Amino acid sequence: MPHPDTGLDGEALMTPVTEIAYAKVNVALHVRARRDDGYHALESLFVFAEDGDRLQGWASDDGAIDLTIDGPFGATLDAGTDNLVLRAARALQAYLGEQRGAAIRLTKNLPVASGIGGGSADAAATLRLLARLWDVRIDDGELMALALDLGSDVPACVVSATQMVGGRGERLARHAVEGLDACPMLLVNPGVGVSTARIFAGWDRVDLGPLDGSSLAALRDSGRNDLEAPALAIAPVIGDVLAMLAAQEDVLLARMSGSGATCFALFRSDRALAAAAQAVRQAQPDWWVMETRIRRA
Ligand SMILES: C[C@@](CO)(OP(=O)(O)O)[C@H](O)COP(=O)(O)OP(=O)(O)OC[C@H]1O[C@@H](n2ccc(N)nc2=O)[C@H](O)[C@@H]1O
Numbered sequence: 001m002p003h004p005d006t007g008l009d010g011e012a013l014m015t016p017v018t019e020i021a022y023a024k025v026n027v028a029l030h031v032r033a034r035r036d037d038g039y040h041a042l043e044s045l046f047v048f049a050e051d052g053d054r055l056q057g058w059a060s061d062d063g064a065i066d067l068t069i070d071g072p073f074g075a076t077l078d079a080g081t082d083n084l085v086l087r088a089a090r091a092l093q094a095y096l097g098e099q100r101g102a103a104i105r106l107t108k109n110l111p112v113a114s115g116i117g118g119g120s121a122d123a124a125a126t127l128r129l130l131a132r133l134w135d136v137r138i139d140d141g142e143l144m145a146l147a148l149d150l151g152s153d154v155p156a157c158v159v160s161a162t163q164m165v166g167g168r169g170e171r172l173a174r175h176a177v178e179g180l181d182a183c184p185m186l187l188v189n190p191g192v193g194v195s196t197a198r199i200f201a202g203w204d205r206v207d208l209g210p211l212d213g214s215s216l217a218a219l220r221d222s223g224r225n226d227l228e229a230p231a232l233a234i235a236p237v238i239g240d241v242l243a244m245l246a247a248q249e250d251v252l253l254a255r256m257s258g259s260g261a262t263c264f265a266l267f268r269s270d271r272a273l274a275a276a277a278q279a280v281r282q283a284q285p286d287w288w289v290m291e292t293r294i295r296r297a
């Protein structure tokens with residue numbers, strides 16, 4: 001069946017509403033404690049890339065949510081009921097208590113299960129998309145509760161701006177750091193998917209202390225990703241990614257994001273970013289590489 005955006009002759013029929021599910025990066029991620037509910041208490045500085053997955057939506061009045069997936073990583077993801085796009089849409093329908101429908105097209109540009117919150121960003125973008133498509137206004141607190149129910153990272157992804165994040169992901173505070181806005185950023189994934197739950201389970205339960213997010217220098221010198229060690233134990237290739245990024249010219253900071261395996265590097269200039277991207281692609285043609293910038297807070 002043709003998608004609603006094109007007729008049989010390819011002619012445009014309806015203009016979709018579009019949202020970008022911006023890739024999330026943890027500039028630093030301190031794990032402070034294991035909580036009684038099984039989640040971990042975190043302190044993390046979240047930034048978002050200017051790029052990510054793309055969602056397009058068309059309203060329908062039959063109450064059904066129809067999801068199609070394409071894009072470079074589309075084939076690695078199931079459009080079944082567990083998909084976070086469908087879970088988010090169902091959650092919003094239940095909250096509204098009415099069955100408005102939509103056809104959603106997800107263009108999956110981000111690798112799955114890779115520490116840059118692709119699924120969480122998709123869920124958040126779905127909430128934003130459907131609120132626009134159905135023209136509903138949701139109270140901020142209620143929107144955040146809906147989001148948290150879908151995953152720890154989803155509230156921060158709803159905002160998609162630089163934030164200090166605490167709790168298991170529900171405590172959010174906008175947090176500007178000089179030098180981060182629009183900073184050139186490279187994302188590299190060596191092609192291994194890692195399970196977030198498994199990486200948290202490998203944390204050694206040693207609290208190495210709070211996060212100082214007062215400056216880029218503090219984030220670089222005393223910031224950590226406490227999930228790097230358990231992730232390296234499961235996927236040692238992450239060490240190769242980190243070494244390659246750290247060796248690039250004019251790199252400001254290189255680290256793993258989230259539970260991995262994607263690593264990021266921040267650069268002093270667009271030129272340094274382009275040179276590093278080229279070097280990584282040349283050395284490792286099978287790795288996924290994305291050149292982007294940090295979204296302005
Ligand atoms: C590690 C982080 C850092 O931003 O990112 P990703 O690696 O997923 O991108 C997040 O905390 C991931 O958030 P999210 O991916 O939404 O996780 P959830 O679906 O809520 O939880 C998946 C599993 O991870 C563990 N988990 C998650 C969050 C948290 N604060 N403590 C945990 O222990 C739990 O075992 C949970 O069952």
Ligand SMILES: Nc1ncnc2c1ncn2[C@@H]1O[C@H](COP(=O)(O)OP(=O)(O)O)[C@@H](O)[C@H]1O
Pocket residue numbers: 077082083084085111112113114115116117118119120121122123194196258259260
């Ligand atoms: N739309 C989606 N995009 C990515 N992953 C999804 C999606 N829906 C469900 N998932 C599942 O969510 C899990 C976490 O995916 P993702 O958010 O990409 O990784 P991470 O939490 O490490 O950043 C994956 O195991 C995947 O199967």
